[in-house]
Amino acid sequence: MIKIFRYEFRRLVCNKFFFGLLAITLFYGWQVLMGDVIRGVSHTAPFSPWGFGFYLSQVLPLICLGESFFLSFFVSRAERRVSQLTAATPVDPRRYQLVRAAAVLAGTLLLAACAVALCLGFYAVLFHVLPLGTLLPPALLLLVPALLFCLAAGFFASRFHPAALFAVAAAILLLTLLPLPGFASLSLSGFFRSYPLAAAVLDPPFAVPAPLLLSRGAYLFLAFVLLKKAGTPR
Amino acid sequence: MRNALRLFRLELGRLLRGRPALLVMLLTVLSPVLGLTFYRPLYSTSQAGYATTTLGVHLANPALAGGLAGAVLFALLTVAELDRARRSGIDVLTDAIVSPLTAAPIRLFSLLSAAALTQAVTMLAWLPYTAYAAGAVFDGGAYVLSYLLFMFLALPIAILFAASAYQFTRRFDLSAVLFAAFAGLSLTVWSQNWQLCWLNPCVWAISDDFSNFRLFRSVAYVRLTWLLALAGLYTLSYLCIRRYGKGLPGSLARSARRVYRPALALALLCCAAAAYIHQPFIDHSKELIDGSYFDVDALEGVTCSSRYADVHPDPKTGRLYGKASYQIQNNTGHSQDVRFATKPGYRITSVRANGVDVPFSMDTEEEQNAVRFTVTLPDAPEIDLQIGYGGFPRDWNIVSTMQGEPEISADYMKLENYVLAPAPYDFFYRDDTLPAVMDLTLPGQMTPILFGDGKATLHRENGDGSKTWRMEDNGYTMIVYAGDYVREEIEAAGLTVHFYYGRKHQPVMEAAGAKEAVRQVIEYCTAHYGPLSAYADGSFNLIQSRVAGGGYAGGGASTLDEIDFTAENLANAGKGAAPAEVMIHELVHQWWGLGNMFDSYRSDGSTAWSSEGLTVYTTYRIVKQLYGEETARQNYVDQWRANVDGYYKDFYVRHPEYLDALPSKFQADIANSLSGMRHYNEMPLKILKAEQLVGGEAAMDRILYGLFNREIDSSYPYLTYQEFLDACGLTEEDLRLD
Numbered sequence: 021m022i023k024i025f026r027y028e029f030r031r032l033v034c035n036k037f038f039f040g041l042l043a044i045t046l047f048y049g050w051q052v053l054m055g056d057v058i059r060g061v062s063h064t065a066p067f068s069p070w071g072f073g074f075y076l077s078q079v080l081p082l083i084c085l086g087e088s089f090f091l092s093f094f095v096s097r098a099e100r101r102v103s104q105l106t107a108a109t110p111v112d113p114r115r116y117q118l119v120r121a122a123a124v125l126a127g128t129l130l131l132a133a134c135a136v137a138l139c140l141g142f143y144a145v146l147f148h149v150l151p152l153g154t155l156l157p158p159a160l161l162l163l164v165p166a167l168l169f170c171l172a173a174g175f176f177a178s179r180f181h182p183a184a185l186f187a188v189a190a191a192i193l194l195l196t197l198l199p200l201p202g203f204a205s206l207s208l209s210g211f212f213r214s215y216p217l218a219a220a221v222l223d224p225p226f227a228v229p230a231p232l233l234l235s236r237g238a239y240l241f242l243a244f245v246l247l248k249k250a251g252t253p254r
Numbered sequence: 255m256r257n258a259l260r261l262f263r264l265e266l267g268r269l270l271r272g273r274p275a276l277l278v279m280l281l282t283v284l285s286p287v288l289g290l291t292f293y294r295p296l297y298s299t300s301q302a303g304y305a306t307t308t309l310g311v312h313l314a315n316p317a318l319a320g321g322l323a324g325a326v327l328f329a330l331l332t333v334a335e336l337d338r339a340r341r342s343g344i345d346v347l348t349d350a351i352v353s354p355l356t357a358a359p360i361r362l363f364s365l366l367s368a369a370a371l372t373q374a375v376t377m378l379a380w381l382p383y384t385a386y387a388a389g390a391v392f393d394g395g396a397y398v399l400s401y402l403l404f405m406f407l408a409l410p411i412a413i414l415f416a417a418s419a420y421q422f423t424r425r426f427d428l429s430a431v432l433f434a435a436f437a438g439l440s441l442t443v444w445s446q447n448w449q450l451c452w453l454n455p456c457v458w459a460i461s462d463d464f465s466n467f468r469l470f471r472s473v474a475y476v477r478l479t480w481l482l483a484l485a486g487l488y489t490l491s492y493l494c495i496r497r498y499g500k501g502l503p504g505s506l507a508r509s510a511r512r513v514y515r516p517a518l519a520l521a522l523l524c525c526a527a528a529a530y531i532h533q534p535f536i537d538h539s540k541e542l543i544d545g546s547y548f549d550v551d552a553l554e555g556v557t558c559s560s561r562y563a564d565v566h567p568d569p570k571t572g573r574l575y576g577k578a579s580y581q582i583q584n585n586t587g588h589s590q591d592v593r594f595a596t597k598p599g600y601r602i603t604s605v606r607a608n609g610v611d612v613p614f615s616m617d618t619e620e621e622q623n624a625v626r627f628t629v630t631l632p633d634a635p636e637i638d639l640q641i642g643y644g645g646f647p648r649d650w651n652i653v654s655t656m657q658g659e660p661e662i663s664a665d666y667m668k669l670e671n672y673v674l675a676p677a678p679y680d681f682f683y684r685d686d687t688l689p690a691v692m693d694l695t696l697p698g699q700m701t702p703i704l705f706g707d708g709k710a711t712l713h714r715e716n717g718d719g720s721k722t723w724r725m726e727d728n729g730y731t732m733i734v735y736a737g738d739y740v741r742e743e744i745e746a747a748g749l750t751v752h753f754y755y756g757r758k759h760q761p762v763m764e765a766a767g768a769k770e771a772v773r774q775v776i777e778y779c780t781a782h783y784g785p786l787s788a789y790a791d792g793s794f795n796l797i798q799s800r801v802a803g804g805g806y807a808g809g810g811a812s813t814l815d816e817i818d819f820t821a822e823n824l825a826n827a828g829k830g831a832a833p834a835e836v837m838i839h840e841l842v843h844q845w846w847g848l849g850n851m852f853d854s855y856r857s858d859g860s861t862a863w864s865s866e867g868l869t870v871y872t873t874y875r876i877v878k879q880l881y882g883e884e885t886a887r888q889n890y891v892d893q894w895r896a897n898v899d900g901y902y903k904d905f906y907v908r909h910p911e912y913l914d915a916l917p918s919k920f921q922a923d924i925a926n927s928l929s930g931m932r933h934y935n936e937m938p939l940k941i942l943k944a945e946q947l948v949g950g951e952a953a954m955d956r957i958l959y960g961l962f963n964r965e966i967d968s969s970y971p972y973l974t975y976q977e978f979l980d981a982c983g984l985t986e987e988d989l990r991l992d
Contacts, residue, residue, distance in 0.1 A: 040432075044431065044432065047435075048438065048439060049442075051439060051444070052442070053371065054442055058445070058920060059924075060906065061400060063905055065912070081434075083436070089428065146916075147915055186430075189427075222903055
């Protein structure tokens with residue numbers, strides 16, 4: 021299975037589309053850093069968890085689109101043509117699906133890691149700081165539920181029709197871009213902006229209100245349910 | 255060619271019969287409705303509810319929303335249509351029948367034609383609504399230009415980008431991602447860059463009463479720049495259309511054999527880059543606003559005794575040309591370099607001293623929307639210096655997202671200072687005053703209004719229907735407004751106000767009781783601070799300007815922003831906006847700023863003391879009296895507090911050591927916002943605190959009355975912060991804000 025994972029991962033990452041997406045994400049990320057983050061989000065330092073979280077929330081839609089794009093590799097016409105052959109191999113289809121999901125997730129994480137590295141480089145060069153410890157919680161809060169949910173929803177929808185993947189991508193884009201209440205928003209950009217303003221102290225340490233944590237939990241739960249459903253043969 | 259036309263007709267017919275295209279066209283026609291509800295990008299003058307001009311609400315917002323939605327829809331349609339043959343697996347067959355290099359432009363022009371058709375239907379469909387809703391201020395020309403520039407031009411840009419993305423990638427999904435990123439950039443990080451926001455142009459307000467050609471020109475320029483760039487990108491992608499089963503590099507190499515193709519792409523991209531770099535609308539002033547720019551040491555031995563200018567604005571092109579002459583005395587005994595300031599965008603065509611050409615050179619640096627040039631005066635005691643100049647005046651770069659001035663059209667002109675003529679920069683008047691005469695040639699239907707206390711008289715009528723007006727005033731600069739104005743006289747507290755406003759605005763002004771509001775402000779200020787004694791004839795002008803987001807006051811005149819009194823404000827007067835705020839503010843400047851002067855450039859930077867502090871405070875007091883305590887508190891005191899709090903909480907204010915790490919542009923932005931915040935928010939809040947400490951409003955009014963009517967020291971006639979503190983019996987420490 022490790023061999024299959026490596027193969028699928030290389031397929032996703034070692035192609036021009038990945039590099040195209042990476043270039044778009046990094047360019048967009050740079051614009052966000054130089055446009056909004058550099059001024060400090062809600063009176064906090066650009067390198068605070070809030071500024072970092074806001075930056076990630078802005079590039080998240082592109083990362084999610086990239087994830088949908090990776091998924092589309094596995095539901096393309098050509099892929100469906102060879103599915104008869106792969107189905108005939110002695111590999112457990114559910115495990116095979118899981119390996120593919122892991123490859124997509126790994127590819128997406130690589131994309132996200134590049135965006136994170138860009139931001140860290142920005143902090144290091146401009147402000148000479150690299151507060152890795154304080155930046156980890158917002159990254160986990162934002163990326164883990166969002167990427168898993170996006171993956172699961174994409175896998176689940178593509179079982180019915182390949183085009184459904186695009187509908188899911190559009191829906192996820194709306195979930196990240198629309199000014200939804202904090203608990204519903206996938207990108208949490210409103211949370212990263214509003215929490216420091218509402219806090220009683222300046223430069224509040226990173227904290228997550230319980231309802232928001234629950235909503236992330238709900239997204240994770242939904243992701244696992246959809247992944248389970250996606251792995252069940254129709 | 256005939257075959258291409260036949261194919262185009264076939265392709266267009268096929269496209270228009272397809273359900274996806276019809277759906278996209280229908281949604282695009284309906285999309286302006288979003289601008290009435292969800293997407294209203296124009297600036298709102300009210301904190302509590304949405305308020306802008308009538309044409310802004312019913313024309314500009316719908317057109318901008320239509321452009322945004324239409325661009326997204328047509329981009330998706332483009333990608334879907336280009337991917338159709340490949341998706342259906344018939345691309346091999348279609349490519350065998352029609353060369354993909356022929357089919358691609360045919361498909362592109364079909365999509366562009368569908369977009370044009372959609373736009374025509376949209377404009378026809380929304381015409382009755384807009385005409386009805388805008389009422390008396392509806393203008394057919396503004397309607398057509400708004401829809402064409404704000405909406406239509408977004409569609410071909412989107413189509414060209416989507417088609418290019420598809421031709422590069424040959425993937426529906428990746429093309430959609432690329433377009434999403436392109437649109438996302440425009441809507442977010444590029445939204446404050448007037449040249450980059452291709453999808454949502456920087457339209458902040460549109461005038462009801464006067465023309466909007468300057469704004470239209472700017473939007474058209476941005477959109478045409480993008481069209482050039484994307485035409486270049488499309489041509490480049492055209493070379494990448496896959497042929498003979500080759501991949502991207504192979505197809506590119508094959509298509510590029512005809513050299514004119516890559517040459518055309520390169521030429522288009524270069525033209526776009528040149529158009530971007532050499533835009534004519536915005537100047538390149540230094541980022542940091544330095545108050546000492548106009549605080550110059552005058553040259554010894556050089557003076558000016560009079561000036562004259564013959565000025566010809568061209569309403570068709572928005573340009574202005576003129577010839578200015580100055581009577582200069584050079585008593586230095588040698589040739590002397592002197593400096594003048596003019597408007598960025600102008601070119602000095604000739605400089606002659608006593609009929610002989612003299613050398614001159616333009617500065618490369620621009621500052622505060624001015625550019626200086628140096629003239630070498632000959633060694634002569636009396637010099638008649640003549641300067642030929644002209645061009646397209648540029649806006650200051652700090653207002654690049656709020657364009658619209660200076661408007662030069664057949665409906666409206668606002669010609670300020672250097673727009674009219676160059677002004678001497680580093681030498682002063684010979685006598686106490688400088689007689690200034692200007693002949694201004696305007697279209698026959700326009701009447702000029704001279705801002706200030708000079709006079710304008712009809713000098714001659716020209717054969718081409720234009721009229722030349724003679725302006726007589728004092729000083730190096732003048733400000734002239736011209737348009738279709740109504741003039742009314744308002745008598746208040748012994749003053750006569752010549753109130754000028756646009757004819758289209760007459761019903762709104764009458765319904766709003768604008769005259770009464772002006773009278774109330776003058777009577778308030780006279781009763782609380784004393785009568786204005788600065789004007790010998792007891793009169794001054796109040797001029798309604800085209801929507802400008804603010805105003806100003808000068809000797810003998812104040813402005814009133816068009817947006818002060820709008821039909822929207824009237825319809826919802828209780829929504830919390832302070833109606834006529836700009837008018838009140840600028841009228842109050844007749845007392846604080848003109849009646850009593852403040853030395854803005856020499857004021858102590860640590861106190862932010864200027865005429866704005868007392869003017870903003872007085873505006874708050876008038877609004878409180880006219881519209882109630884709650885309105886005044888919400889719109890003034892709460893806003894001051896929020897802005898001051900925000901400022902002191904700002905990360906870079908608390909940690910200035912990090913400010914040095916920022917690029918100079920950000921440092922300048924922060925320094926400029928600091929200055930504005932302190933003058934308009936911190937100082938009024940301090941005066942409010944002083945009011946509480948001295949015993950309330952009545953006590954503060956007595957103090958301000960005393961300051962306004964104090965004995966003026968002619969050697970230094972300015973009202974200082976220390977005088978204010980002394981009059982209040984307070985110290986700087988007492989007014990420190992917590």
